[in-house]
Amino acid sequence: MVRYIFREFKTAINKLKFPDSWFWARYTSNPYSGCQHACIYCDARSNRYYLTQNFEEEIIIKKNFAKVLEKSIKNSRSLLPDVIGPGGVCDAYQPIEKKEKNTRKLLKVIEKYEFPVNLATKSDLVVRDLDLFKKIATDTSAAIGFSITTMDNKIARFVEPYSSSPQERIEALRTIKEEAPEIQVGTYFMPIIPFLEDANEQLENVVKKSKLAGADFILFAPGLTLRDSQKEFFVRKLRKSKYSNIVKPLLNLYSPGSYKTELKEYVAKYNLKLYNLCKKFGINIRVKRWLPSDYRKWNYKIAELLLNEEYTNSILGNPNKTMKWAGLYLNNLEESIINYFKRGELSKLKNFTPEIIEFIHPYLKKGEKERDKKTLDRYL
Ligand code: SF4
Numbered sequence: 001m002v003r004y005i006f007r008e009f010k011t012a013i014n015k016l017k018f019p020d021s022w023f024w025a026r027y028t029s030n031p032y033s034g035c036q037h038a039c040i041y042c043d044a045r046s047n048r049y050y051l052t053q054n055f056e057e058e059i060i061i062k063k064n065f066a067k068v069l070e071k072s073i074k075n076s077r078s079l080l081p082d083v084i085g086p087g088g089v090c091d092a093y094q095p096i097e098k099k100e101k102n103t104r105k106l107l108k109v110i111e112k113y114e115f116p117v118n119l120a121t122k123s124d125l126v127v128r129d130l131d132l133f134k135k136i137a138t139d140t141s142a143a144i145g146f147s148i149t150t151m152d153n154k155i156a157r158f159v160e161p162y163s164s165s166p167q168e169r170i171e172a173l174r175t176i177k178e179e180a181p182e183i184q185v186g187t188y189f190m191p192i193i194p195f196l197e198d199a200n201e202q203l204e205n206v207v208k209k210s211k212l213a214g215a216d217f218i219l220f221a222p223g224l225t226l227r228d229s230q231k232e233f234f235v236r237k238l239r240k241s242k243y244s245n246i247v248k249p250l251l252n253l254y255s256p257g258s259y260k261t262e263l264k265e266y267v268a269k270y271n272l273k274l275y276n277l278c279k280k281f282g283i284n285i286r287v288k289r290w291l292p293s294d295y296r297k298w299n300y301k302i303a304e305l306l307l308n309e310e311y312t313n314s315i316l317g318n319p320n321k322t323m324k325w326a327g328l329y330l331n332n333l334e335e336s337i338i339n340y341f342k343r344g345e346l347s348k349l350k351n352f353t354p355e356i357i358e359f360i361h362p363y364l365k366k367g368e369k370e371r372d373k374k375t376l377d378r379y380l
Pocket residue numbers: 035036037038039041042043044089090091122163
């Protein structure tokens with residue numbers, strides 16, 4: 001039995017230290033606390049999110065959410081337009097959204113202030129708001145990712161009991177691509193539960209169905225985090241189910257005290273499998289980044305280049321943490337990298353080794369002509 005609680009909150013937007021290189025989100029914004037979808041693996045059950053209520057049975061609806069958000073954006077000088085990832089912790093399109101429309105109101109604010117958006121959901125209700133996503137995509141950029149962990153309905157009903165079925169999510173993806181090709185749409189294939197969702201045909205099924213529906217991208221992450229109370233809940237559910245036989249091999253993938261699927265061979269093997277599958281079906285493994293038209297433009301372009309390169313190399317077995325940090329820090333540079341380039345001072349930037357400078361040099365050179373044009377080129 002779900003109980004809905006209305007509560008005032010002082011904040012409606014949170015600025016991240018670094019934009020993440022998966023969704024490119026600089027801000028998070030959660031219209032609800034708790035999630036009625038009740039996925040048994042949900043990370044939001046862990047203590048790090050400080051959700052004190054019964055996660056799936058007490059849903060907190062944030063009162064005046066859009067007004068608080070608008071006030072923050074209007075009054076703050078540090079909230080520059082950048083990608084907002086609504087519902088990163090609790091699904092923004094869970095059932096109560098149909099009535100309360102907190103997420104729809106949030107999108108209206110985003111659209112009014114010309115912020116780009118990248119939204120992940122397990123619900124086909126998102127299609128209701130295509131009109132707003134289209135406007136945002138035209139003004140800046142909009143990406144919608146359907147979180148899909150399996151195409152097997154029986155497994156999905158067990159691990160994600162109250163979300164739209166995988167097939168419904170795929171159909172929603174298709175609808176979006178057909179009706180609004182300007183919106184980037186794809187699949188967030190994560191988590192992938194070892195021994196339950198990782199058989200070859202299961203992996204291929206998700207990639208193939210996504211591609212056939214028109215997905216622009218698939219972001220994949222084999223394994224899952226298992227932390228404190230989230231781990232307890234998940235393992236208890238598994239033990240009581242017909243899938244109890246996977247508990248032992250699954251836990252063997254974690255070192256004592258670690259919350260990540262650590263067995264490097266496992267993660268490396270499945271990352272490579274998924275990389276090759278996406279290649280086979282001709283589908284991007286990264287989301288195209290929105291680029292601002294101010295001094296951050298080239299910083300973001302080059303950061304995207306570095307982070308994507310490092311990501312692909314790490315999947316192929318050559319991780320490079322220095323390149324990763326160079327990309328992350330570049331996002332926060334308060335002056336254009338072009339000025340550093342022109343002054344011959346790229347080596348002054350954090351983590352910019354001679355190898356990294358050599359790697360980005362041709363891109364900065366190639367872009368010289370383009371930079372002289374007064375265009376708002378959103379994608380390279
Ligand atoms: S839909 Fe997302 S937020 Fe909601 S329970 Fe599932 S994993 Fe958690």
